[in-house]
Amino acid sequence: MTSTGTGTRWLTAGQQRVWRTFLLGSTRLLDRLERELRERHGLSLPEYEILVRLSESAGRQLRMAELAASVSHSRSRVTHTVTRLEAAGLVRRTVCPTDRRGVVAELTDEGYIRLVEAAPTHVDGVRGHLVDLVDADDFEAVGRVFAAAAQQLDPGCAAALPRITRE
Amino acid sequence: MTSTGTGTRWLTAGQQRVWRTFLLGSTRLLDRLERELRERHGLSLPEYEILVRLSESAGRQLRMAELAASVSHSRSRVTHTVTRLEAAGLVRRTVCPTDRRGVVAELTDEGYIRLVEAAPTHVDGVRGHLVDLVDADDFEAVGRVFAAAAQQLDPGCAAALPRITRE
DNA sequence: CGTCAGCAGTTGAACACTCAACCAATCAAG
DNA sequence: CTTGATTGGTTGAGTGTTCAACTGCTGACG
Numbered sequence: 001m002t003s004t005g006t007g008t009r010w011l012t013a014g015q016q017r018v019w020r021t022f023l024l025g026s027t028r029l030l031d032r033l034e035r036e037l038r039e040r041h042g043l044s045l046p047e048y049e050i051l052v053r054l055s056e057s058a059g060r061q062l063r064m065a066e067l068a069a070s071v072s073h074s075r076s077r078v079t080h081t082v083t084r085l086e087a088a089g090l091v092r093r094t095v096c097p098t099d100r101r102g103v104v105a106e107l108t109d110e111g112y113i114r115l116v117e118a119a120p121t122h123v124d125g126v127r128g129h130l131v132d133l134v135d136a137d138d139f140e141a142v143g144r145v146f147a148a149a150a151q152q153l154d155p156g157c158a159a160a161l162p163r164i165t166r167e
Numbered sequence: 168m169t170s171t172g173t174g175t176r177w178l179t180a181g182q183q184r185v186w187r188t189f190l191l192g193s194t195r196l197l198d199r200l201e202r203e204l205r206e207r208h209g210l211s212l213p214e215y216e217i218l219v220r221l222s223e224s225a226g227r228q229l230r231m232a233e234l235a236a237s238v239s240h241s242r243s244r245v246t247h248t249v250t251r252l253e254a255a256g257l258v259r260r261t262v263c264p265t266d267r268r269g270v271v272a273e274l275t276d277e278g279y280i281r282l283v284e285a286a287p288t289h290v291d292g293v294r295g296h297l298v299d300l301v302d303a304d305d306f307e308a309v310g311r312v313f314a315a316a317a318q319q320l321d322p323g324c325a326a327a328l329p330r331i332t333r334e
Numbered sequence: 335c336g337t338c339a340g341c342a343g344t345t346g347a348a349c350a351c352t353c354a355a356c357c358a359a360t361c362a363a364g
Numbered sequence: 365c366t367t368g369a370t371t372g373g374t375t376g377a378g379t380g381t382t383c384a385a386c387t388g389c390t391g392a393c394g
Binding site: 008009010011014015017018019021022023024025026027028029031032049071072073119120123124126127129130131133134135137138139140141142143144145146147148149150152153154 | 175176177178181182184185186188189190191192193194195196198199216238239240286287290291293294296297298300301302304305306307308309310311312313314315316317319320321
C-alpha cells in the first residue's frame with residue numbers, strides 16, 4: 001500500500017518499517033516467552049500473568065472483573081483461564097462476601113509455588129530476549145509509546161495502567 | 168515477584184513498569200486493530216498481513232514458506248490461514264512450476280480489491296491509536312528495540328526483517 | 335417493597351492456533 | 365538407478381479465544 005488519490009494519510013516509509021518491525025519482533029518475542037514457560041513449567045503466558053496479578057494482591061485474591069481489567073482480557077477469557085487454573089489446583093474460586101454476584105479468585109499455595117518456580121524463567125526471557133539487548137533510553141521510550149496507546153484505547157478506564165511518570 | 172536470595176536478576180521497578188505497559192498496550196492495540204478490520208472488512212489481522220505480503224510481491228504471489236517467514240508464523244498456521252482466504256476467494260493456490268513440492272499462493276483480483284478497501288482502516292488505526300499519539304523519536308526507538316529482539320530471536324534466519332538502517 | 339435496568343460472571347458453540355504425525359518431491363551419496 | 369535424509373506443505377486432534385446468549389444479584393426509582 002502506497003499513496004493513492006484517496007484521503008488516507010499513509011505511513012511514511014520509516015513509520016511503516018518501524019510498525020512492521022514491531023509486529024515481527026513482538027510476535028517472535030511473545031511466542032518465545034510463551035514457549036519457554038510452557039515447556040519448562042506447563043503455563044501459558046496469559047495463565048502466568050493471572051498468577052502474577054493474584055500474587056501481588058492483598059490476600060492473594062482478586063475479583064474476576066478486576067483480574068480481567070488488570071490484564072486487559074475479556075471477562076469470558078478470564079473465566080476460561082481461571083477455570084483451567086482451578087482445575088490444575090493453582091487457583092481457587094470463592095463467592096464474594098460483599099456482593100453475591102461476585103466471584104473472587106484466590107491463589108492457592110501450590111499456585112504460589114508454581115509461580116515462584118516459573119518467574120525466573122520468564123524474567124530471564126524478558127531480559128535475554130529484550131531488555132538486555134537494547135539501549136536503556138530506547139527501552140524507556142517503549143514505555144512511553146505503549147502507555148500512550150494503552151491510555152488512548154483504555155477499555156473502560158485507565159485504572160490498570162502502571163503509571164509512567166518521569167519522577 | 169521481587170528480589171529473593173536466588174541468582175535471578177530481576178527487573179528493576181522501572182523496567183517492570185515498561186514491560187507491563189508494553190504488554191498491556193500491545194494487547195489493547197492489536198485487539199483494537201483486529202476488531203476494526205474484522206467489523207468493517209471481515210478480515211483478521213493475520214489474514215490482512217498475508218494479503219499485504221502477497222500484494223507486494225512480484226506477480227502478487229509467494230511460496231508458502233516465504234509467506235510464513237515474512238510474517239513469522241508457523242507453516243501450519245499459514246496453511247490454515249491461506250485455506251480460509253482461499254475459501255473466501257481472496258487467494259488462489261497453484262503448484263510451483265520449479266519445485267513440485269512447492270505451493271505458491273497468489274492474490275486474486277477480488278483479494279486485491281478487499282485489501283485496498285481494508286488498508287485505510289488499518290492505517291488509520293495504526294496512526295490514530297499509536298503513531299500520531301507519540302513522539303517521533305520515541306517511535307523510532309520502538310523500531311530499534313524490536314529490531315534487536317526480532318534479530319536475536321530469528322527463527323531460522325533474519326531474512327524477513329525489514330532493514331532498519333539510518334540512511 | 336416491587337419492578338426493572340444494568341452489572342458480575344458463566345456457558346457453549348464457532349472459530350483460530352499449535353503440535354506432532356504424515357505424504358510427496360528433491361537432493362546427495364554410493 | 366536406488367537408497368535415505370531433508371525439505372515443502374498439509375492434516376487432524378487438542379487446546380485456547382471469541383462472541384452472543386443467558387442466569388442471578390443489585391440498586392435505583394416509583
